[in-house]
Amino acid sequence: MTESQATAEKEESYSRVQAARAKGRPTSQNFIEQITEDFLELHGDRCYADDGAIIGGIARIYDLPVTVIGIEKGRGLQESIRRNFGAAHPEGYRKALRLMKQAEKFHRPVLCLVDTSGAYCGIGAEERGQGQAIAENIMEMMTLKTPIISLLIGEGGSGGALALAVADQVWMLENAIYSVISPEGCASILWKDAKKMQEAARYLKLTARDLLALGVVEQVIAEGSPKDFSSVYNTVKAMLYQQFTQALKKPTEVLLAERYQRFRRIGSFRETD
Amino acid sequence: MLKKSLFRKPKNELEYQGEGKVQRPSVPDDLYVSCPECKQTLLKAEVEEHCFICPKCNYHFKLQARRRIRLLVDNNSFQELNAGLQPVNWLEFPGYEEKLTAAQQKSGEPEGVICGAAQIGGYPVALFVMDPAFILGSMGTVVGEKITRLFEYATQQRLPVIGYTVSGGARMQEGILSLMQMAKTSGAVKLHSDAGLLYVTVLTNPTTGGVTASFAMEGDIILAEPRAVVAFAGPRVIEQTIRQKLPNGFQRAEFLLEKGFVDAIVSRNSQREYLTTVLRLHQKGGAGRD
Numbered sequence A: 001m002t003e004s005q006a007t008a009e010k011e012e013s014y015s016r017v018q019a020a021r022a023k024g025r026p027t028s029q030n031f032i033e034q035i036t037e038d039f040l041e042l043h044g045d046r047c048y049a050d051d052g053a054i055i056g057g058i059a060r061i062y063d064l065p066v067t068v069i070g071i072e073k074g075r076g077l078q079e080s081i082r083r084n085f086g087a088a089h090p091e092g093y094r095k096a097l098r099l100m101k102q103a104e105k106f107h108r109p110v111l112c113l114v115d116t117s118g119a120y121c122g123i124g125a126e127e128r129g130q131g132q133a134i135a136e137n138i139m140e141m142m143t144l145k146t147p148i149i150s151l152l153i154g155e156g157g158s159g160g161a162l163a164l165a166v167a168d169q170v171w172m173l174e175n176a177i178y179s180v181i182s183p184e185g186c187a188s189i190l191w192k193d194a195k196k197m198q199e200a201a202r203y204l205k206l207t208a209r210d211l212l213a214l215g216v217v218e219q220v221i222a223e224g225s226p227k228d229f230s231s232v233y234n235t236v237k238a239m240l241y242q243q244f245t246q247a248l249k250k251p252t253e254v255l256l257a258e259r260y261q262r263f264r265r266i267g268s269f270r271e272t273d
Numbered sequence B: 001m002l003k004k005s006l007f008r009k010p011k012n013e014l015e016y017q018g019e020g021k022v023q024r025p026s027v028p029d030d031l032y033v034s035c036p037e038c039k040q041t042l043l044k045a046e047v048e049e050h051c052f053i054c055p056k057c058n059y060h061f062k063l064q065a066r067r068r069i070r071l072l073v074d075n076n077s078f079q080e081l082n083a084g085l086q087p088v089n090w091l092e093f094p095g096y097e098e099k100l101t102a103a104q105q106k107s108g109e110p111e112g113v114i115c116g117a118a119q120i121g122g123y124p125v126a127l128f129v130m131d132p133a134f135i136l137g138s139m140g141t142v143v144g145e146k147i148t149r150l151f152e153y154a155t156q157q158r159l160p161v162i163g164y165t166v167s168g169g170a171r172m173q174e175g176i177l178s179l180m181q182m183a184k185t186s187g188a189v190k191l192h193s194d195a196g197l198l199y200v201t202v203l204t205n206p207t208t209g210g211v212t213a214s215f216a217m218e219g220d221i222i223l224a225e226p227r228a229v230v231a232f233a234g235p236r237v238i239e240q241t242i243r244q245k246l247p248n249g250f251q252r253a254e255f256l257l258e259k260g261f262v263d264a265i266v267s268r269n270s271q272r273e274y275l276t277t278v279l280r281l282h283q284k285g286g287a288g289r290d
């Protein structure tokens, strides 16, 4: 690769990071409003609290009842504070799992909307078992007996995103990102210099296009103008309806075997005797 | 109850100090070691006799995976599985190959986890032990693949799994693929669990990040070594986020026990006995329904 190619890639990757985090970018609430009807929000994890960073409930897409769970960054400062800027606590992940189990009971497909810089890092989150909560979601989602689709609409920050992204299919908006660590975090750990985030963004392969090529996601949804998401909503709505109605016809054993294999095959290594 | 022969000369030097700032023991003779916790000068041989625990203050020295296996399993019962899996720098991340080479030299292992079949107290088990000397047990795709294969093997052979964790988290040089290992391993744990089989984890210092948020916390029984740090976000990350000092003992094993996230704290010198009892209690209707 020439130096100019590398520079172009670097700038391209980081511009996606900025777009994914841009102020005014549609949040989970916009998607719920635009692609579902009759949304009823359901609150609380039944153990500790209701986490505003995660919105969940039941709704329909056309005539199809679905469970929708979205990480919500909030619109405007006041709301964002209340929603902890989309950084969920364990009770948020436990609320999500409660609603998924409910969906399983009624054999309702689950739509997860992912948009978070990561699970919250704080005293309360650790005290109440952030790691355990994420682990349980990941494990339980793997065998949840109903179709699941996760759509990354903005930031997909590490384990906090994966806790809602163990699914039959994972889709990304064109400007969404998905990464094991933020480019700033990566740069500061590896090179002791957070300003090398552009460099890190390129190496991490966190753009939708990169991840599609790697087989980590199945679909990338084109965005067009950042001011007008109407075509995005229409496309997503139609795709979800089609995919869910198809998946509902699959025998559960087939659905789960395919979900397991979807993650099972991911990895890169050499094997010698 | 531990036999003398378990203390054979290991092939690797034991790290007596924490990661990072390596302080040489102040006593020049390498017959001695100083305890990082109570600062006492101790005879190396005495520390080894005590399962690498400080006899003065119960500090658990960092322990390399192969030594730990030797301390834990019945003599000559360990049969390693999938030892030939090697990492690759698929992202062409700058400096990763050098880091891997250094880790391989330091640990004497090709990767950060050792897996195999063994017996503990006469009971057959599948065992994985992560290695603190290999980039602090960071989880890349080889670690994920080896652990996944071990659970698949255990499900097929109807064996319980015993897993020792130590980890600084996901290995960022492998990008998104390292994150995906959390899902891959958890899937294999779930299928093993759904087959009615037992999984016991032993959390050792430190167990953090993506390993905590996946297979470390998915055991039927979760044990921890005394004072082990167990966290999702490590103490330093939290201090940076909330800009305040953390209370003493925060995220230590004792704290997790109090908060309800581990079943018991078990010192290294009684783990073999403890696990033998657990295995015995699962022989009927638990070590695999037929």
Ligand SMILES: [Zn+2]
Pocket: B035, B036, B037, B038, B039, B040, B054, B055, B056, B057, B058, B059
């Ligand atoms: Zn001591």
